[in-house]
Amino acid sequence: HIGDLVAEMLAQYGVEYVFGMPGGQTTALHDGISRRTDRIRHILMRDERNAAYAADAYARLTGKPGVCDVTVGPGANLLPAGFLEALNASIPMIGIIGELPLDWLPLKEKGIASQGFDQLSFFKTCSKEAFLVPSVASLPELIRTAFRIATAPRPGPVALIIPHDIFDADWDEELLKIRVDDRSVRMPYLRSVAPKSEVATAAALIRRAKRPALVCGGGVHGSDATKAVGRFADRLGGLVVTSLSGKGSVPETLPYAAGVLNPLGSSAAIELIQEADLVIWCGSKVSQNTGMNWTLPTPQQATITIDFDPLEHGRTFRPTVALLGDVRETVEALDAALGDSMADAHPDWMARIREGIAAANAVKAEEMVSDQVPVLPPRIMAEIAKRLDDDDVVVSDASFAAGWIAGYIPAKQAKRQFLYARGQGGLGYSVPGAIGAATVVAKGARVVTVAGDGAFSYTIGELATQAQYNQRIVNVVINNGKLGWIQLWQEIYFKNVQSAELETQSSVPGYAAAAQGLGLLGIYVDKPDDIGAALDRAFAHDGPSVVEVRIDDRATPIHSFKRRMREPEDKPRPRPGTVYKLRDWKVSPDL
Incomplete structure (x- = not known):
């Protein structure tokens, strides 16, 4: 069937992993992959949104298009978060998306076909390009086109929407031969040089x-x-x-x-x-x-x-x-x-x-040895940095975690060892991103994630995926009980807003305990002297772990926030709308 054709073409393009969630409309693809597990495997994610994040991390580390698959309707409508990240960050990605049968189009338009909606228009808004496959005969060329567009300047995500009746159709290998374009196995598709x-x-x-x-x-x-x-x-x-x-x-x-x-x-x-x-x-x-x-x-x-x-x-x-x-x-x-x-x-x-x-490093050095309780994040980053090997990969979540990693875990090599979700900067990237990264890191290497408690809450279900595949991932949760960035923003600019609290005195989320419940090693730390021993256990563990550290809820890596908090309370503070001001477009001078 055509699922075999798709799986075979993916394998010939060098795709080793497909991240996603099966559905009835895409089962033919999974059947095709199951007969080629020596070349290509499927990683079952717990949420389609996270399939795109895992594919994104895979693409960043390999240069190959990350491939994810979702079924029609509720599966498809979760994919754009990761697609927008890849689009804005110029990451090659291909989404294989299930669709209702072609002749169901009038039923879909009437809104009576289960799960149906206008997926092509939907993905046009968040993809570099999107295609609805109109026939079996057109599919091989559209797959080649998807890989070419995904890897060509500028790289990005391509949506390939395949109707159910096409997926389930028979594949006559003699009549419908396949070939791949080896130029688009990885980015960039072609190289050029300035005049x-x-x-x-x-x-x-x-x-x-x-x-x-x-x-x-x-x-x-x-x-x-x-x-x-x-x-x-x-x-x-x-x-x-x-x-x-x-x-x-x-x-x-x-x-x-x-x-x-x-x-x-x-x-x-x-x-x-x-x-x-x-x-x-x-x-x-x-x-x-x-x-x-x-x-x-x-x-x-x-x-x-x-x-x-x-x-x-x-x-x-x-x-x-x-x-x-x-x-x-x-x-x-x-x-x-x-x-x-x-x-x-x-x-x-x-x-x-x-x-x-030297002046900046002197200030950071004091923060990185601080014995303060609650813990300062620079102390945690310093302990992580001591334990990183050359082949380990660090996956950052959004918000403050990105700043703590950027400033306090130095890049000691010229390579892509740090992954940041900066195309959208959305919370929840690190845990699923680590799943994609763990499929391609060197044998014996570890993937380390750093996320705030708010970001970690988004995708905590994917810890089950890490456990299922026994990936060597150390998830570090820096827990301040708040959406830290938003809490400080509200305090600095709006005074008494309290909408970013994640816990109360009687309800304290236990991420380490939740990890244990899902079969991972879970360790809770609230004293700086215990961080090193906790990380040693996690780094030595043959499988995924969560190290949860209670941190100071006033700690921030944002320099403007630090300045604002040092100012007298009675000093007038600008509304946030004046913080980001686009300057006039100009011509740069010549020296």
Whole structure:
């Protein structure tokens, strides 16, 4: 049947895992996979939304499209959360979506066919592209098209909606032959390089700069460009920072690497980037957060943008030089055009960078050894960092967890070792993301998640999936009893709003106990001296675990929140609508 055709094509495209939830309309696919378990396996998720998150993490670590499957109606309508994450973060993904039989269309439109709704229009809003398969004969070409679109610049999710009658149809292998396009097995589909004339202009601009800076986004990892970027960074003789998604583009142990540029990232990165006279945006879309609420680049800064998406070169500012091309190929061309190393060309700037990094590290060092009770999250991150091996992967959830990881667990290698859900920044990514990551990490390696109690609550059911497949995942829950970001926002800007409480004195959620009930190792910690021993047990455990740590509900990695909380109570505070102000579109200057 056609389920065999789909499963065979997926296997030939190198897809090792499909994450999802079966339904009657998609059972033919699962039957096809069951006959090919030596090449492709299905991971049963507890929620279709989480299938997309697991596929997303798989795609980030492998560069291959993450594949998820859902059934028609209630299964399909849960998929967009993960699709939007992949769309905004440029992650290749393919969703195989069940549909009612083709000749049921008039019944669906009348609203009397069970579970039916206009899925094609629905997925057009949250996908790079969406297709409703109209016939058996068209299916192989549509699968090839889905992989090509998912991996081509700019990568993203593609919805392939397959009606029930097509899935269950017979497959005559002699009449309907299949073939795959090996160019779209992983991203990028094709590589290109910016014109030599523009590369030369950019190199000349770099030579004139006195305080150059390089901002590395997720596109560095998407292009598998860390080696090229590392060589270029060494030659540049300037500051290097990353976005959250770009963390690990260069090791943060280097003397010129100041960490993550983000309102909840590195204070050194935030401070030093303002002083640069040239900013090279490499594989970064200069989003609200990496652009520091669109205050970057400053009017005085010349800019170079490196991106394979032509629409990125001028989205919020017109760059001095736009280099349109694959990140890896273009950085290598720029590195060659630059010629002699400039590592010693800016001694004052390099000294200033080292000074800024040292000052920020001194402040963080005090936080990371704090014996305060309730526990400060930097102490937890420091203990995690001590135990991470080279092949381990850290999966961040949204909200404060992203900032604690970014600032206090350094990237010691140039590789994608940290996964952040920044396309949407939605709560609940880490637990299902870890399931996808655990399918591809090196043998013996561990996946570590960090989530607040609010985020962890979203997808706690997927702990059962981790247990079912006995994955080596250490889930760290930093529990402050609140939706921390929202609670502080309400306090700072609206005073007495109390809608972000997650517990009362008589009702304290026990995540470690819940984990034990689902068959995992669960450990509760409320004293800093017990964190290390708890993590040692979890890291040594042959299976998934949850380490729940009670933390200070006033702790925040957001620098503006810290400043606000230090201000006198009677000082007037602006309404939050004035915090994020989009500056005027402008042309970057030439040095």
